Amino acid sequence: MSETRVLEIRRKALEANEAVARRLREGWENTLVLNLISSPGSGKTTLLEATVSRLREEYRIAVLEGDVETERDADRIRALGVPAHQILTGGACHLEAKLVEKNYREADFGDLDILFIENVGNLICPTSYDLGEDFKVALLSTAEGEDKPFKYPAIFSKAEVSIITKADLLPHLPFDVEAVREQISTLNPSGRILLTSTLSGEGIDQWCDLLREKLGDKRARSA
Amino acid sequence: MHEFGIALEILKTCREAAAEFRGARISKVRIAVGELTAIEPDLLDSAWEAAIADQPEEGSKLEIEFRPAHQFCPECQAEKPRSEGSWMRLCPDCGMPLMIDGGDELDVLQLEILKEDEDE
Numbered sequence: 515m516s517e518t519r520v521l522e523i524r525r526k527a528l529e530a531n532e533a534v535a536r537r538l539r540e541g542w543e544n545t546l547v548l549n550l551i552s553s554p555g556s557g558k559t560t561l562l563e564a565t566v567s568r569l570r571e572e573y574r575i576a577v578l579e580g581d582v583e584t585e586r587d588a589d590r591i592r593a594l595g596v597p598a599h600q601i602l603t604g605g606a607c608h609l610e611a612k613l614v615e616k617n618y619r620e621a622d623f624g625d626l627d628i629l630f631i632e633n634v635g636n637l638i639c640p641t642s643y644d645l646g647e648d649f650k651v652a653l654l655s656t657a658e659g660e661d662k663p664f665k666y667p668a669i670f671s672k673a674e675v676s677i678i679t680k681a682d683l684l685p686h687l688p689f690d691v692e693a694v695r696e697q698i699s700t701l702n703p704s705g706r707i708l709l710t711s712t713l714s715g716e717g718i719d720q721w722c723d724l725l726r727e728k729l730g731d732k733r734a735r736s737a
Numbered sequence: 738m739h740e741f742g743i744a745l746e747i748l749k750t751c752r753e754a755a756a757e758f759r760g761a762r763i764s765k766v767r768i769a770v771g772e773l774t775a776i777e778p779d780l781l782d783s784a785w786e787a788a789i790a791d792q793p794e795e796g797s798k799l800e801i802e803f804r805p806a807h808q809f810c811p812e813c814q815a816e817k818p819r820s821e822g823s824w825m826r827l828c829p830d831c832g833m834p835l836m837i838d839g840g841d842e843l844d845v846l847q848l849e850i851l852k853e854d855e856d857e
Binding site: 516517518519520521522523524525526527528529530531606607608610638639641642664667668671699700701702703704 | 742758761848
């Protein structure tokens with residue numbers, strides 16, 4: 515004889531990830547934590563190089579670099595005198611909270627003002643995983659084409675800040691910045707949009723100001 | 738392609754829930770997937786098949802309930818239907834930001850387990 519039983523569960527499928535993310539967020543009460551998401555080659559590491567170069571005297575900063583393979587990105591940040599730790603996913607297309615927690619502990623950065631988590635280059639998979647960050651930042655380079663926000667809506671609707679990178683290429687590309695801004699605003703009416711170029715320096719001051727503002731807001735809230 | 742990782746998480750959740758019924762076999766799992774989760778139900782179904790291959794759960798069925806996102810315009814006081822594939826968050830009629838309800842579900846709802854009677 516066999517008997518069929520029905521069990522009501524009603525649990526989030528990613529509950530395990532979310533529990534770790536909550537734990538991380540509690541520990542980062544005084545640290546501004548950003549989760550940077552984009553396609554490979556949009557300029558996440560290059561933007562971070564420009565950012566830490568400007569802010570390293572002002573704040574205690576560290577970077578967790580997610581990649582499938584190699585220490586290259588962490589090396590680029592360390593070359594600027596800022597602590598960085600490489601998270602190798604060994605093929606996985608995104609970071610998960612457990613992986614972040616393990617590597618953050620290993621890295622032992624000490625007290626931080628700002629922690630950047632650079633996700634694996636991928637516009638889709640990282641979107642589903644909370645890493646305990648304060649907010650997600652989506653990057654889109656002008657060379658990728660102006661249709662991307664509507665083609666990859668999940669990330670652009672969830673990212674509190676969207677950054678259009680490589681603005682210096684605009685004279686050479688059929689890329690309508692206003693059309694892209696409009697797409698992002700349609701997906702995410704309250705999101706902030708920045709246009710940057712690490713070569714010309716355009717937008718980097720605004721980006722650094724935004725980080726100062728967000729850190730200030732967070733500290734004011736937790737005080 | 739992150740559906741496989743999600744299938745493994747679902748399997749783990751099911752095993753935890755079924756653990757107290759020793760000797761029971763999971764035969765069906767019902768989950769809810771919201772349309773704003775960036776999870777493709779067909780891929781998740783394939784991922785489930787791969788996750789349970791050669792496992793005690795092999796042969797169990799994954800039933801996926803699709804949960805749409807509802808959009809409401811506070812200005813027009815009306816529900817604004819989503820067109821296929823559209824993620825618009827602004828009212829197409831008045832341009833106000835829409836209120837979104839639901840669509841972000843990724844929940845394990847219900848398990849069906851088969852329990853063999855031990856003393857017969």
